[in-house]
Each structure stands twice: as C-alpha cells, then as structure tokens.
Amino acid sequence: MNPPSCSTVPLNRVDVGQPLVVASSPTDPVVARRMMTLGWRVGEQVRVVRRAVGGALVLDLDGARIAVGGTLARTLTVEPRA
Amino acid sequence: MSRGSTSPTCHQAPSSRGIEVSDDESTIVLVGAPNVGKSTLFNALTGSKVTMGNWPGTTVEVSRGVWRHHTAPSEPHALAQADARCDCTPTHDDHRGATGHDRPAAMIDFPGAYSLDSSSPDEQLTADVLDDPALARASIVVVVDAAHLARSLYLVSELREHARRMVVAVTMSDVARQHGVDIDIHALSDAIGAPVVEVDPRHRVGLDALGEKIRSCQSAPVPAPRGRIDAVVDEQDERFAWISQVVAASVATRPTPGQQFSDKVDRVVLGRVTGPLIFLGVMWVVFQLTTTVAAPLQDLLAGLFAGPVSDLASWLLGLIGLGGTWAEGLIVHGLIGGVGMLLTFIPLMTCMFLLLALLEDSGYLARAAVLTDRVMGVLGLPGRAFLPLVVGFGCNVPAVAATRVLSSPRHRLMTVLLIPFTACTARLTVFVMLGTVFFGTWAGTAVFAMYLVSILLVVAGGLVLRSTLWRSTLAEPLVIDLPPYQVPTWRLTWSVAWVRLQGFLRTASGIIVATVVVVWLLQAIPVGPGAFGHVEVQDSAYAWLARVIAPVFAPAGFGAWQTVSALVVGFVAKEAIISSWGQTYGLSSSDGVTALGDHLRVAFEASSHGHVLAGVAAFMVFLVAYTPCVATVSAQVREVGWRWTGFGMLLQVCVAFVMAVLVFQVGSLIL
Numbered sequence: 159m160n161p162p163s164c165s166t167v168p169l170n171r172v173d174v175g176q177p178l179v180v181a182s183s184p185t186d187p188v189v190a191r192r193m194m195t196l197g198w199r200v201g202e203q204v205r206v207v208r209r210a211v212g213g214a215l216v217l218d219l220d221g222a223r224i225a226v227g228g229t230l231a232r233t234l235t236v237e238p239r240a
Numbered sequence: 241m242s243r244g245s246t247s248p249t250c251h252q253a254p255s256s257r258g259i260e261v262s263d264d265e266s267t268i269v270l271v272g273a274p275n276v277g278k279s280t281l282f283n284a285l286t287g288s289k290v291t292m293g294n295w296p297g298t299t300v301e302v303s304r305g306v307w308r309h310h311t312a313p314s315e316p317h318a319l320a321q322a323d324a325r326c327d328c329t330p331t332h333d334d335h336r337g338a339t340g341h342d343r344p345a346a347m348i349d350f351p352g353a354y355s356l357d358s359s360s361p362d363e364q365l366t367a368d369v370l371d372d373p374a375l376a377r378a379s380i381v382v383v384v385d386a387a388h389l390a391r392s393l394y395l396v397s398e399l400r401e402h403a404r405r406m407v408v409a410v411t412m413s414d415v416a417r418q419h420g421v422d423i424d425i426h427a428l429s430d431a432i433g434a435p436v437v438e439v440d441p442r443h444r445v446g447l448d449a450l451g452e453k454i455r456s457c458q459s460a461p462v463p464a465p466r467g468r469i470d471a472v473v474d475e476q477d478e479r480f481a482w483i484s485q486v487v488a489a490s491v492a493t494r495p496t497p498g499q500q501f502s503d504k505v506d507r508v509v510l511g512r513v514t515g516p517l518i519f520l521g522v523m524w525v526v527f528q529l530t531t532t533v534a535a536p537l538q539d540l541l542a543g544l545f546a547g548p549v550s551d552l553a554s555w556l557l558g559l560i561g562l563g564g565t566w567a568e569g570l571i572v573h574g575l576i577g578g579v580g581m582l583l584t585f586i587p588l589m590t591c592m593f594l595l596l597a598l599l600e601d602s603g604y605l606a607r608a609a610v611l612t613d614r615v616m617g618v619l620g621l622p623g624r625a626f627l628p629l630v631v632g633f634g635c636n637v638p639a640v641a642a643t644r645v646l647s648s649p650r651h652r653l654m655t656v657l658l659i660p661f662t663a664c665t666a667r668l669t670v671f672v673m674l675g676t677v678f679f680g681t682w683a684g685t686a687v688f689a690m691y692l693v694s695i696l697l698v699v700a701g702g703l704v705l706r707s708t709l710w711r712s713t714l715a716e717p718l719v720i721d722l723p724p725y726q727v728p729t730w731r732l733t734w735s736v737a738w739v740r741l742q743g744f745l746r747t748a749s750g751i752i753v754a755t756v757v758v759v760w761l762l763q764a765i766p767v768g769p770g771a772f773g774h775v776e777v778q779d780s781a782y783a784w785l786a787r788v789i790a791p792v793f794a795p796a797g798f799g800a801w802q803t804v805s806a807l808v809v810g811f812v813a814k815e816a817i818i819s820s821w822g823q824t825y826g827l828s829s830s831d832g833v834t835a836l837g838d839h840l841r842v843a844f845e846a847s848s849h850g851h852v853l854a855g856v857a858a859f860m861v862f863l864v865a866y867t868p869c870v871a872t873v874s875a876q877v878r879e880v881g882w883r884w885t886g887f888g889m890l891l892q893v894c895v896a897f898v899m900a901v902l903v904f905q906v907g908s909l910i911l
Binding site: 209 | 390507617
C-alpha cells in the first residue's frame with residue numbers, strides 16, 4: 159500500500175461525481191489483486207457514482223460500475239483531481 | 241452423461257461427477273470474466289444439450305455441451321482429422337451430425353474469471369486448464385467485453401503467455417458504441433496476436449464467423465507464446481502496459497452525453513429509501529411465485545399420483561393377478577408414491593430456477609447483493625445469501641438450489657447449512673394444526689413464535705459458523721461488478737433453468753424414491769401379527785423402530801412412539817406428518833382434526849407427565865430445527881456433497897434435540 163500524501167482522502171469521504179485519482183490499493187493482497195483486475199490501480203481515474211444503502215459506494219472505473227463495501231471504502235485513498 | 245447423446249469424440253477422460261473431457265483438438269474451452277456474456281455465448285452455441293457437473297476433483301461447476309458448426313463439404317476440416325484418429329466408432333447421434341455438414345465439437349464453459357490468479361476456486365480452475373493433460377490440445381475461446389475492453393484483456397494477456405490455440409470473441413459491442421467506444425477488430429487481432437471475432441450471442445449474430453475462426457485456429461500451428469509466465473498480479477505488472485498498448489492500437493473513443501441508462505435506474509434501485517423497498521418487493525414476488533403460484537400445480541400433481549395414477553396402477557396390477565398383494569403396495573405406495581413426490585417439486589423448482597435466471601440475467605441480483613451486504617455481513621455472508629434464505633421460508637428445496645447465486649463455495653456451503661433452519665410452509669401446516677388443537681386462541685402466537693425461533697436459529701447458526709468453521713472467510717469485503725441492466729432473453733433464461741432442473745432431478749430422484757420405498761417397507765414388515773404388506777401400523781417394523789427411538793425423546797416431553805413415528809415420516813416430507821398420525825390412529829378423512837387432536841392430547845399427556853403445552857411446544861421447536869425433508873437433503877447433496885449434507889443433518893438433529901429438551905424442561909416449570 160502506498161503511503162497517503164497530505165492531499166489524499168479516504169474514498170468514503172469524497173463527494174459523489176468528483177473526479178479522483180486512485181492513491182492506494184487495498185492492504186489485503188487478495189482484495190488488491192481482485193480490484194486491480196477490475197481497474198483499481200494507483201494513478202487510474204475513478205469517480206464515485208452513487209452512495210448505496212449500508213455505506214457501499216458505486217464507482218466508475220474506466221466506464222464500468224463497481225460496488226465496494228463501506229468498510230473497504232474507508233481503507234482506500236484517492237486524490238481529488240483539480 | 242450419455243455418450244451416445246452428446247459426446248462427439250472418443251478418448252474421454254473419466255470424471256467423478258458428470259463432466260467428461262476429450263483430449264483432442266475438437267474440444268473448445270470457453271473462458272472469460274464474469275458478466276461478459278460468456279454463458280450467453282455458450283448457450284447460443286450449444287442450445288439445450290448441456291451437462292452440468294463439477295470439474296473432476298474440484299467443487300467448481302462447469303457446463304459441457306455440444307456445438308455443431310456448419311461446414312462446407314469441400315473444405316479441409318480439422319475435426320474430421322481428429323475423428324479419423326479415433327479408434328472407436330462414432331455413436332448414432334454423432335453420425336447424424338457427421339454425415340451432413342454439421343460437425344460436432346465438445347464445448348466446456350468454465351466459470352467467470354478475471355485472471356489466472358488463484359484467489360478463488362473458479363479462477364484456479366481456469367488456471368489449471370492450461371496444465372490439464374486432457375485439455376492440452378483444446379482450443380481456448382476467450383470472451384471479452386467491448387464496453388470494458390481493458391479490464392477483459394488481463395485474462396487474454398495471461399493466456400497469450402502460453403502456447404495455446406486461442407480465439408478472442410468480443411461481445412457487448414453495441415453497449416460499447418453507446419458509451420462512445422469503437423473497436424477496430426482487425427487492429428485488435430494484430431495487437432493481441434490471435435484471431436478476434438465480434439459476436440452478439442443474445443441475437444445470434446457473428447456465431448458463424450466465430451465458428452470459422454475456431455475451425456481455422458484448430459488446423460493452424462500453435463502460436464508462439466508472448467513473454468513470461470507469471471501468475472502474480474501487481475501494480476508494476478508488465479501486462480497492464482501490454483493492455484494499454486493493445487487498447488491504444490485498437491480503440492477509438494468519442495464523447496457521449498451524460499448518464500448511462502443503468503445509472504438512472506440505479507438512482508432508484510440503489511436509493512436509500514426506494515432501494516430496500518424495491519428489494520423487499522422483489523423478494524416478496526419470488527416468495528409468492530415459488531409458493532403460492534407453484535403450490536396449486538404441486539397439489540395437482542400430488543392428487544394425480546395419489547388418485548388416477550395409483551388407481552390405474554392398482555387396476556393394471558389387478559389384471560395380472562397382483563391386486564391386493566405386497567407387490568401392489570410396493571409399486572403403488574412405494575415407487576409411484578416416490579416418483580409422484582419427486583415430480584411434485586418440478587413446478588416449484590422450475591419457478592425458482594426461472595426466477596433466478598431472470599434476476600441474474602437482468603443485472604438486478606448484483607444490486608440486491610449491494611443492498612443486503614451489511615445485513616448479511618453480520619453472519620459472515622455476502623448480500624446475495626439473502627435470496628436463498630428468504631426463499632427457504634417458502635420451501636427449503638428451491639432455496640438450496642438458489643445458493644447457486646453465491647460465487648464462493650464456502651459461502652454457498654454455509655448458506656446451505658443454514659437454510660434447513662428456515663421454517664418452510666410444509667412445517668407451517670403442522671404448526672397451525674398443533675396450535676389450533678393445543679393453544680386455542682393463542683394458536684396464532686404459537687405459530688408466530690415458531691417463526692421467531694426459526695429466524696433466531698438462522699442468526700445464531702450463522703454467528704456460530706462464522707466464529708468457528710469459517711473465521712477466515714468473513715473478512716471478504718464487498719467488491720462486485722455491476723453489469724448494465726438488460727432485458728433477459730427467453731432462450732437463455734429457459735436454457736439455464738432447464739439445465740439446473742435436469743441436474744436437480746438427476747440427483748434427487750434416487751434419494752427421494754429410495755427413501756419413500758424404505759418407509760413403505762418399514763410399514764409393510766410385520767413385527768408380530770400380520771403378513772408382509774398386510775400389517776397394522778402399530779404391529780409394523782415402522783412402529784417397532786419408533787418405540788425403540790421414543791425413550792430418547794422422553795426428556796423433551798414427546799417420547800410416545802406415535803409422536804416419534806411422525807418424525808420419521810416427517811423426514812420424508814413434513815406435509816405427511818398429519819396424514820401419518822391419521823394412519824397411526826386409524827382415522828379416516830371424515831374424522832377431522834378434533835378426533836386427531838383427542839388422540840394427540842392423550843399421547844402428549846402421557847409423554848409429558850401432564851405438561852402438555854410444554855411437550856407440544858418442544859415438539860414444534862424440534863420440527864423447526866431438524867432435517868426438513870428428503871428432497872432438501874437431495875438438493876443439499878447436489879450442491880455440497882454427502883459429507884457436508886451429513887454434517888448438516890447431524891447438526892440439525894443435535895440443535896433440535898437440545899432446544900426441544902430446553903423448551904420442555906423450562907416450559908414444564910411454567911406450563
């Protein structure tokens with residue numbers, strides 16, 4: 159996992175629709191590999207499309223829609239794009 | 241599997257649970273990420289001639305079918321060459337295809353896999369395909385999603401590192417174009433280094449072109465592999481760079497207006513208020529259709545077998561001099577009763593499998609998993625487990641089948657173990673009867689209490705299992721691909737449902753018929769006065785067995801043999817408990833519930849030493865927790881095998897006994 163910089167924020171704290179850049183991968187290697195194959199890699203662009211019930215987030219990753227649980231979202235960091 | 245009906249080639253490797261493979265070039269292996277249309281393509285190519293079973297030595301299920309591709313007679317044919325090497329004679333069915341221009345080829349549909357990484361059994365199996373000697377010469381068709389090409393190409397990049405014949409089938413091109421993504425198929429083929437075909441399996445477009453590419457690929461030399469072979473996925477992975485090059489060389493993007501259709505629908509379907517309401521509505525519809533709508537058909541079939549079919553069989557047996565003999569009892573009450581019971585599940589299971597296929601194909605099931613993830617997470621289960629558990633309150637048999645929506649075998653197993661604790665409607669009929677007879681105006685409360693006990697058992701069971709057997713499974717966070725919504729196609733929905741129904745009938749038939757025959761035999765064997773097939777219930781081996789077991793239940797307050805014998809019948813089907821009591825007490829249908837209630841009151845009075853209500857409550861709790869019925873057992877065997885089914889049955893009986901004893905011992909202090 160990459161160390162978060164001062165401009166990075168946890169994924170669960172960002173606004174819906176805000177353009178973001180992936181800043182870190184999950185700490186669990188199995189989850190990290192799964193997310194990498196789904197497009198979650200450091201430097202890639204991402205956007206939160208929706209907040210669902212129970213804290214889950216729907217993400218836009220390269221045009222695809224991926225849902226991640228609220229607990230996982232708290233551990234992922236992103237950098238807001240200007 | 242019958243080779244004569246579906247197998248196109250010889251040299252078949254044996255399998256332990258139904259799937260056979262051919263070790264020649266004619267075999268085609270279908271792989272790809274989940275939700276790319278792989279199974280739709282498989283169904284479009286193979287039709288309904290599909291066999292489902294576990295891959296030998298694994299718990300991963302794969303589908304196997306036969307694809308008949310039209311070829312011109314003058315063309316050189318790789319499959320013909322493969323057939324010519326066989327030293328066995330093609331079957332009648334194979335000849336039928338081979339003598340025309342349709343050439344049969346075995347096609348195996350592997351589970352969805354994003355990569356060859358071994359983090360899941362499904363992906364491990366796809367990785368193992370490359371090392372399986374039985375598939376060393378098979379061609380691989382990789383299905384990729386044009387709308388999300390970069391993500392689909394990871395598996396392609398890994399497969400290209402192996403010296404294998406490979407064809408890439410690009411699906412969802414229409415969706416990609418709507419998203420402003422245009423793919424140059426020729427450029428993509430050049431960049432990948434393998435033939436690429438654009439297909440639309442939902443509308444059967446491009447299938448012939450795919451067939452031609454596969455056929456050319458089968459007769460062509462094996463292409464040289466690309467670069468290294470390394471299964472590790474990491475940030476610095478060279479494959480991502482390769483994918484970027486491939487995408488840059490073959491994809492043109494253009495701006496598209498605003499929100500996608502699925503995003504608009506998700507605003508409502510995943511909304512904080514509307515989401516749960518829609519989810520509950522969908523669950524209600526599933527519950528209603530699998531019980532209320534299927535139930536009349538179930539009753540119709542049950543009546544048909546208990547009435548006209550049995551009468552006809554008795555009449556025919558009478559014609560050949562077997563009327564009134566034990567043979568008539570065996571055939572009418574044993575075999576026909578067993579087959580009849582099996583067939584009564586067909587409407588229920590068909591309904592369940594069709595609904596499952598519709599929910600999966602439409603894209604809603606993935607959303608339901610998101611909505612219920614936090615609730616089910618308490619039990620260590622993913623959101624999708626909610627569906628089978630809800631269905632379980634209607635009938636446990638389709639509920640067990642519904643665990644197929646769970647991709648993880650461990651989650652499937654855990655859910656299968658919890659489903660028997662959901663109080664199905666068959667148990668409800670017994671609860672209502674006992675409640676009416678013993679609890680009077682409190683009957684409704686007593687029945688409601690049983691549902692609370694059922695929910696409590698599911699929650700407690702889940703918590704115990706997550707903290708013991710599957711501690712490591714529970715940390716798995718929600719990461720799920722949400723496919724775009726689409727209108728399900730009738731052909732695919734029916735095809736998937738039909739294959740699953742066939743699988744259920746194949747597994748369940750033997751177990752259900754054998755159990756019904758065994759119970760009939762126990763009731764036919766005299767222990768005392770009477771002859772085989774002509775014996776009063778109380779003088780049969782069935783009653784003898786119940787008398788032997790009965791003392792075990794004395795601490796639970798229902799140690800009378802008449803009560804315990806109903807539990808034996810209840811193992812066959814809970815619906816049969818009331819009729820078996822009627823048979824035991826020699827009642828006719830005109831005697832009604834009151835007469836039966838009087839007999840039961842006497843039995844419970846004696847076995848509970850005067851604490852009748854405590855004894856009845858303990859009996860009802862036992863009914864909630866112990867093995868639902870033989871049909872559920874057979875469905876469990878199909879899903880998780882004998883070992884775990886046996887473990888589950890033992891668990892259920894132990895929990896049922898302990899709870900019943902507790903209820904009676906505490907209840908007898910109050911009631």
